[in-house]
Amino acid sequence: MTRRSASLRLRVALASALASLVVVVLVGVLASVLLTREQTERLDRSLVPGSPAVLGTFASTRADLAVTLRGPTGTRRVSGPELPLSPIGVPTSVEVGGVAYRIRTAPGPTPGVLVTVGATEDDTRARVADRQRLVTGLGVVAVALAAGLGWLFAGRAVRPLRRLTAQAATLDGAVDPEVDPPTVRADGSRESEELADALSAMLARLHAEQERSTASLHAARDFAAAARHELRTPLTAMRTDLEVLRAHPDLPERDAVLADVLRAQARVEATLTALGQLAAGDLPEVGDRDAVGVADLLRLAAEDARRAHPELEVVVDDPATGTAGAVRASLEGLRMALANAVVNAVRHGGAGSVRLGAHARDDGGVVLTVDDDGCGLPAAERESVLGRFVRGSTAGAPGSGLGLALVAQQAARHGGEVRLEDAPTGGLRVSLAIGPDRAG
């Protein structure tokens, strides 16, 4: 656990205390300077010498005053200690016998005589110090008050944040796709509202992301279960047949059982191949796109079909005029898709011949077609049989339920789609469209 920083509230309180401290110090210093100057001026004004009589009265009544007369005959103290001579008319601070005096020298009542009047500065300084203490005290109170009020107001200001924290703490990680993504609210200040909005947006993004990954996890799990199911079924038949062969070595129908075993084995193999192809097709694109000649593709697919189904009649149409000569595509992917369409025609349509063709699409793409003369497929099932592990009602000899799903997958990889239609030749037409951006 990292050490927590000071709370926002404390920081606001400290900031307001600091700000008020700066103000108080400035004001205090200014006040102190002004006060000192004012008091000194007042003192200076009282040093204006009057007549000797007044001087005498002065001297006798004010113990803090000192007066020194200087004439041609010498220096005479009137009262207090003897004061030094200072520039005429200019108040000066001096120290006499350890006591600070403010003195002023002026021409005396008789020509040639200078009068120096001095007053101790103790009083003035004490008064100034008094005021300074007062100002300092007020300053301390002001700073404390600022800190306290800062604490108080910051408490109100961070309340929305506290609410936000409380809401965030109660959010759990569970994602229920049925429920809207959680939102948080923190009305009270613009920043907190913006923060809440940003958090809510982030939660919504996380929610959507999690929903997506949950969905794909479910899909993967369903797929795995379906794949297991698909493999277990032929394995069950196979195991039963093998046990029969072991228990009855002299079985008259031995050859039939062996044929069944081989068929089940072929089924397992076909399912595994299709699963592998499907898994490969689910992987993100790798750079396997080349310019594929449409005519070459049809010729290769026809060769594949003739090799795989020797009894099948395979016809290749010349690509219709206006059809792009080449598409950017995965040759292997399209070949595999066409081969699966042919297998579908033979195995489930009972087709005796297939016709491979290519046509231009209105939007500039290319459509590859596989027409057969088989039994066709009810219109209601033409969408569903494109799904994985889905077999049509007309499905004949056992298949993996993956053939047309593989065609659909390749179409999707090529930015197109698969459509099942009635073929002009009487059976089913499988149309594999390739998006226009792939044509070139």
Add this chain to the structure above:
Amino acid sequence: MSDPAAPDLLVVDDDADVRASLERGLRLSGFAVRSAQDGPGALRAVHERVPDAVVLDLGLPGMDGVAVVTALRAMDHDVPVCVLSARDTVDDRVVGLEAGADDYMVKPFALTELVARLRALLRRGVRPAPAASGEVIAAGPLRIDLARRTVHVGERSVDLTKREYELLVVLARNADVVLTRERLLELVWGYDFATDTNVVDVFVGYLRRKLEADGTPRLVHTVRGVGFVLREGG
């Protein structure tokens, strides 16, 4: 294979290969085998002639195996049913057995194992029910009326399938005695041979759910590594 004594089996599976191989294998193992490829077909076959036992795939298209078992039991056929499942998720089995099936096997399975279990279930089926009229077994809040074949927990009546009831009776007759899974398989299912199945655990699970439905404290306890015991309190 026109042995009139051969037990009449109905095999229900939508996959032609599986159906063909099971038909042949079971026929060669001494059963008279009929087959159906979907739920309605299975019920039609039962309607024609009630078989001695049914081997039923759970994953039938349309009306699935669970629905078939449910329909069979609703029509008061207590013919032994062994369900086959190609999925090994627990839910699947649980649902099939809870509907009233007697045992399950996960594909692919050994034919000899299926044959042995079917024979045992058939022996069970023909054995007359213990005529213990008037006898009532009581253990804590549990009361089993053997004559009426009713089960009560306190005042609440508990509805059990045949196999659940038989398991509960065996456990209650042996209250406070720990019974191993093997012993229970033998006493309830008649499996007097070594067999690898957790059907006992599954049925104990059903029993607990039904007996404890209203918060009744656990009666059927697991003795780890040994088996199960019916006893009041811990």
